[in-house]
Amino acid sequence: MITAHYENQLMSSLLLTIDHHLLKKGTAFENSSSTFFDVSDQYSNMWTFSSPYQPITADKSISNATIMTGIFLNSSLLFTGTSGFYDINFSRNQLYFNQPVTGTITGQFALKDYHIELTNEPEETLLFETKYNLRSKVSKSLSGIAPDEITYPIIYLRNNGGSNIPFQFGGTDLTQTNVRVIVITDSQFSLDATLGYLKDLYNTPIPLIPANEFPFNAFGGLRSGVYNYDQLTSGHLANNNYAWVDRSFAAPYNQTVKVDVQTLNPDVFAGFVELNISKPRDYRS
Numbered sequence: 001m002i003t004a005h006y007e008n009q010l011m012s013s014l015l016l017t018i019d020h021h022l023l024k025k026g027t028a029f030e031n032s033s034s035t036f037f038d039v040s041d042q043y044s045n046m047w048t049f050s051s052p053y054q055p056i057t058a059d060k061s062i063s064n065a066t067i068m069t070g071i072f073l074n075s076s077l078l079f080t081g082t083s084g085f086y087d088i089n090f091s092r093n094q095l096y097f098n099q100p101v102t103g104t105i106t107g108q109f110a111l112k113d114y115h116i117e118l119t120n121e122p123e124e125t126l127l128f129e130t131k132y133n134l135r136s137k138v139s140k141s142l143s144g145i146a147p148d149e150i151t152y153p154i155i156y157l158r159n160n161g162g163s164n165i166p167f168q169f170g171g172t173d174l175t176q177t178n179v180r181v182i183v184i185t186d187s188q189f190s191l192d193a194t195l196g197y198l199k200d201l202y203n204t205p206i207p208l209i210p211a212n213e214f215p216f217n218a219f220g221g222l223r224s225g226v227y228n229y230d231q232l233t234s235g236h237l238a239n240n241n242y243a244w245v246d247r248s249f250a251a252p253y254n255q256t257v258k259v260d261v262q263t264l265n266p267d268v269f270a271g272f273v274e275l276n277i278s279k280p281r282d283y284r285s
Helices: 006-025 123-128 188-199 229-238 255-264
Strands: 029-038 047-050 070-073 076-079 085-089 094-097 105-112 115-119 154-168 172-185 205-207 242-252 269-281
Touching: 006 115, 006 154, 006 172, 006 188, 006 205, 006 229, 006 269, 070 085, 123 172, 154 269, 172 188, 188 242, 188 269, 205 229
Parallel strands: 115 154
Antiparallel strands: 029 047, 029 105, 047 094, 070 076, 070 105, 085 094, 154 172, 172 269, 205 242, 242 269
């Protein structure tokens, strides 16, 4: 099996950085709580319960954010590893149990304004061929979100390629990667603010997190039980293990694109940010 490349590490690290940036600089979250409802099981021998709200943050470095470390089952506090409670999927705000569960499940959490996902889908597919459901902030129905339902606001990160150019004698090149950040949200105010915060990533370092330090497991839960972005990245910044954003450009889509997008999703507001990210690399050795 092919091993992970710098580009893999960059994209996953960029996702964490953008998520943290919006939460910290933009306060793009709201503390909330909900009941969790039985939904279609995603994994064999697992029982899945979902909140009407998603996604939620696990980042303990965000001031005043309620991090869900446990849940209540019939008013009894449970932590993962007890009473069949297997894991928390922070991206989907889902709970996984490895045994049947009866009773009422509730939890408290910080609801993020945005999903953030990596994609290799063509932009036309994301904008013109995908039906989005507005993520509710107020429970309108007593049900969880289905595992395959696509909700917005959402941000897609798409690697649009790049180049290696000579940087210094001895074989070091400057790797430049172009990333298009596609923002799909529910108001012009939210779009303008989000594009502004993303444009402000200019000259921001992107600490490069190796796969064995990535905080989330295959279930969307925490590998170590705790995630703190500032603590995770501080050593990499100190050791100059980072790329940086050397160019940023933000814009809403033009009127023609806007009309086409709103044909399928009439309440959607969309824009994009171009990020050029650079890193000197001696990859030949």
